[in-house]
Amino acid sequence: MKNSFKNLSFQELKVKRDELTRKYMDLRFQMVIGHVDNPLQKRVMRRQLARLNTLISAQEKAAKTSLTTMTPEKKA
Numbered sequence: 001m002k003n004s005f006k007n008l009s010f011q012e013l014k015v016k017r018d019e020l021t022r023k024y025m026d027l028r029f030q031m032v033i034g035h036v037d038n039p040l041q042k043r044v045m046r047r048q049l050a051r052l053n054t055l056i057s058a059q060e061k062a063a064k065t066s067l068t069t070m071t072p073e074k075k076a
Contacts, residue, residue, distance in 0.1 A: 005051055010059050017052040
C-alpha cells in the first residue's frame with residue numbers, strides 16, 4: 001500500500017486524497033462514538049494522507065519548475 005500511490009496521475013492523487021480525507025473524518029467520528037474495531041487504523045490513514053500530500057506537493061513543485069524553465073524570463 002505504501003508504494004501504490006506513486007504510479008497515479010495528479011488528478012487521481014487529488015481524488016484519492018479527498019476520498020481518504022472523508023474516510024478519516026468518518027473514522028474520527030466513529031472513535032468518538034466508540035464503534036471502532038481497529039484503533040490503529042487512524043494512524044495508518046493519517047500516514048497515507050501524508051504520503052498523498054507529499055506526492056501531490058512534489059508534482060506541483062515539479063510542474064512549477066518545469067513551467068519556469070520552459071519560459072525564458074525577460075531581463076531588463
